[in-house]
Amino acid sequence: MVTKFHILKAHTLPLFTLLPRTLSFSKLPNFSVSSISFTTQIHAHNQSSDPELSYGPSLRKGTLPPTPISQTSLRTFTKEDDDGGEYNDDYAFNEESFTRVFDIAAIRVPSKDCFILENRLRGHLLNWPRIRNIARVPGDDFDDEEVKKLVGTPSNEDSLVSLDRRMHGKAEGDGEPLSPVLHREKLVKTFDSVGFVNFRNLAKMTRPSSRKKKMVDDEERSGGKNKDKVGRKGFSVVEVVEDGLMEGQDLKGLLGEGFHCRKWRGPTRLLLLDERYSKKCAEELPEAIKVVLKETIMDDRRSDFELVRCRLTLFYDYWQMDEILEAMLPNDIIIPSAFETVGHVAHLNLRDELLPYKKLIGKVILDKNKPKIQTVVNKIDSIQNDYRTMQLEVLAGNHSLVTTVVENGLQFQVDLSTVYWNSRLATERQRLLNGFTRKDVVCRLHILLLFCVAFKLLYALKAMGMHVFIFMATKILVVSFFPFTTISLIHMLLPFAGDVFSGVGPIAISAAKIVKRVYANDLNPQAIEYLERNCVLNKLEKKIRVFNMDGRRFIVSLFTSEKAPSITQVVMNLPNDAVEFLDAFRGILRGRTKEEEYPLPLIHVYGFSKARDPEFDFHERIRIALTEVAVDVEMRRVRLVAPGKWMLCASFILPKSVAFGKPILEL
Numbered sequence: 024m025v026t027k028f029h030i031l032k033a034h035t036l037p038l039f040t041l042l043p044r045t046l047s048f049s050k051l052p053n054f055s056v057s058s059i060s061f062t063t064q065i066h067a068h069n070q071s072s073d074p075e076l077s078y079g080p081s082l083r084k085g086t087l088p089p090t091p092i093s094q095t096s097l098r099t100f101t102k103e104d105d106d107g108g109e110y111n112d113d114y115a116f117n118e119e120s121f122t123r124v125f126d127i128a129a130i131r132v133p134s135k136d137c138f139i140l141e142n143r144l145r146g147h148l149l150n151w152p153r154i155r156n157i158a159r160v161p162g163d164d165f166d167d168e169e170v171k172k173l174v175g176t177p178s179n180e181d182s183l184v185s186l187d188r189r190m191h192g193k194a195e196g197d198g199e200p201l202s203p204v205l206h207r208e209k210l211v212k213t214f215d216s217v218g219f220v221n222f223r224n225l226a227k228m229t230r231p232s233s234r235k236k237k238m239v240d241d242e243e244r245s246g247g248k249n250k251d252k253v254g255r256k257g258f259s260v261v262e263v264v265e266d267g268l269m270e271g272q273d274l275k276g277l278l279g280e281g282f283h284c285r286k287w288r289g290p291t292r293l294l295l296l297d298e299r300y301s302k303k304c305a306e307e308l309p310e311a312i313k314v315v316l317k318e319t320i321m322d323d324r325r326s327d328f329e330l331v332r333c334r335l336t337l338f339y340d341y342w343q344m345d346e347i348l349e350a351m352l353p354n355d356i357i358i359p360s361a362f363e364t365v366g367h368v369a370h371l372n373l374r375d376e377l378l379p380y381k382k383l384i385g386k387v388i389l390d391k392n393k394p395k396i397q398t399v400v401n402k403i404d405s406i407q408n409d410y411r412t413m414q415l416e417v418l419a420g421n422h423s424l425v426t427t428v429v430e431n432g433l434q435f436q437v438d439l440s441t442v443y444w445n446s447r448l449a450t451e452r453q454r455l456l457n458g459f460t461r462k463d464v465v466c467r468l469h470i471l472l473l474f475c476v477a478f479k480l481l482y483a484l485k486a487m488g489m490h491v492f493i494f495m496a497t498k499i500l501v502v503s504f505f506p507f508t509t510i511s512l513i514h515m516l517l518p519f520a521g522d523v524f525s526g527v528g529p530i531a532i533s534a535a536k537i538v539k540r541v542y543a544n545d546l547n548p549q550a551i552e553y554l555e556r557n558c559v560l561n562k563l564e565k566k567i568r569v570f571n572m573d574g575r576r577f578i579v580s581l582f583t584s585e586k587a588p589s590i591t592q593v594v595m596n597l598p599n600d601a602v603e604f605l606d607a608f609r610g611i612l613r614g615r616t617k618e619e620e621y622p623l624p625l626i627h628v629y630g631f632s633k634a635r636d637p638e639f640d641f642h643e644r645i646r647i648a649l650t651e652v653a654v655d656v657e658m659r660r661v662r663l664v665a666p667g668k669w670m671l672c673a674s675f676i677l678p679k680s681v682a683f684g685k686p687i688l689e690l
């Protein structure tokens with residue numbers, strides 16, 4: 024899977040500066056340097072001072088928080104070196120420098136009206152991505168003063184304590200019998216885990232849900248750092264700075280003399296207003312807001328509105344990956360545009376100019392894509408070895424490259440450091456396998472159906488005593504199905520497939536869901552290990568036979584065995600070299616009797632071509648490898664792998680003259 028995260032764009036605004044303060048090199052594996060230390064110093068801007076800045080949240084707007092950046096947020100990464108010793112990969116990554124504070128205005132409304140008003144005022148609300156227009160602040164559900172008034176003024180300190188205890192559900196000890204709920208709560212507190220054995224339902228009711236538990240765990244891990252943050256992921260917080268915006272300018276001006284600004288009573292919510300109204304007083308707010316609020320008051324005389332000034336703080340977690348990277352990387356660098364994901368691994372292919380920032384990029388990608396992404400790697404070199412494995416460097420996260428990929432409903436375990444895997448080929452594999460269904464099963468089922476209908480007809484004719492017709496029908500059957508003799512019938516009922524370069528089995532295992540049996544082979548013993556695991560993982564081990572040998576030898580041994588007549592499809596997915604292996608098919612059926620009855624396999628071979636006419640070029644190479652003048656090939660472009668370099672798939676029925684010809688190979 025490829026994740027796009029940014030349109031290529033060099034940033035132009037000079038408001039940001041990344042100051043690679045110290046670049047201390049001593050022990051990095053390939054550079055003979057070990058640590059790169061950066062401190063980002065990103066200048067926030069007064070949100071309203073630059074009219075050129077567009078609407079919406081931006082790291083280039085807002086202000087920095089008043090408190091100084093703590094040293095604890097400067098993270099140091101420690102990892103093991105090749106000899107098992109630890110070394111510091113020290114680069115300071117300052118998450119707090121991405122905190123931005125925005126001054127905004129809000130209307131405090133009764134909670135019962137908030138959704139209706141949100142709908143009606145939508146065009147005038149903040150409408151920032153991932154920030155809800157309706158905000159909550161601590162204490163917006165209760166008015167303690169009001170509750171105390173209702174209960175009566177407590178006479179002394181003891182009764183105040185008692186009142187407080189009751190308001191917070193701790194009624195025990197003040198003489199009142201416990202309510203059933205409080206009684207249950209008390210029971211829960213006094214039970215240990217053994218006690219739950221006798222009270223299973225109680226345990227179920229009181230045990231925190233796994234989600235809640237996870238949130239608590241996260242809270243503990245962050246050392247309470249997120250405690251004061253609100254929002255879905257704790258990435259933002261809204262605080263009321265000033266009640267009643269601007270001295271003496273309450274909503275009377277906005278809503279007319281009949282409106283009296285009163286202290287808030289009962290549950291309330293904040294409707295965050297458009298950032299353009301942040302400094303506006305009540306009179307300056309648009310007419311539309313005034314009309315809506317007036318109508319609401321007319322409908323319900325108890326409704327109150329209050330214009331308040333708020334502070335909206337957005338933390339590191341709020342900003343998108345591209346915003347953070349754009350802020351951190353120097354202005355003249357184009358930030359990475361995409362990465363591929365393989366299970367929990369994000370796979371980058373960084374350009375040279377990005378290599379000094381690779382760890383920073385890795386960390387941002389990891390932070391912004393957790394928990395799905397657990398590891399970020401960079402491809403070090405182009406694929407050059409026989410097993411087509413990639414050399415990868417772990418940039419961030421855990422160092423395990425063993426991951427599980429789900430493709431077309433099947434699971435594949437892979438170790439990216441030892442086996443080949445390419446998620447980009449998922450669609451191609453599916454397309455190829457759709458062809459399997461059509462040609463091997465559907466078409467064969469049609470023929471079988473025809474057989475059944477014909478025999479049923481014969482039976483009916485016999486029952487009716489129409490012997491002349493039986494004779495004629497039998498004759499037609501024999502003539503029309505003459506080519507389908509015993510071997511052909513086996514072939515029809517048991518279509519088998521061969522995968523010469525199977526890797527960990529994405530094609531072989533998917534094919535096993537369609538055909539009767541698959542013979543899968545790979546030269547890489549590690550790939551074979553994972554192929555076997557994946558067969559079991561997908562409960563298809565009974566339908567797949569696994570081989571670990573050279574492709575040529577595999578082709579020859581497959582077709583010299585008694586399974587040969589059943590092999591209907593052969594896949595050869597090793598685009599760099601597969602075509603060179605086609606010579607193995609020459610003479611594979613030589614010496615077989617009943618030559619004309621032998622069904623010939625459909626071969627799918629992949630290849631690359633940089634030629635001007637890639638199809639012609641690839642066709643030529645196929646003909647040369649088979650030493651055959653005429654081969655009827657169906658050719659398809661799969662994808663452009665590099666500028667001017669196509670990956671192609673050629674499918675053709677193995678020509679009889681090749682299969683029964685003189686072998687080129689002596690294995």
Ligand SMILES: C[S@@+](CC[C@H](N)C(=O)[O-])C[C@H]1O[C@@H](n2cnc3c(N)ncnc32)[C@H](O)[C@@H]1O
Nearest residue numbers: 409410443524525526545546547573574596597
């Ligand atoms: C491009 S990968 C394709 C794997 C698989 N079909 C897939 O789509 O993921 C090619 C595979 O061929 C294997 N291979 C390379 N040379 C081989 C050879 N001479 N004989 C058999 N397998 C070979 C490699 O180990 C690798 O797993």
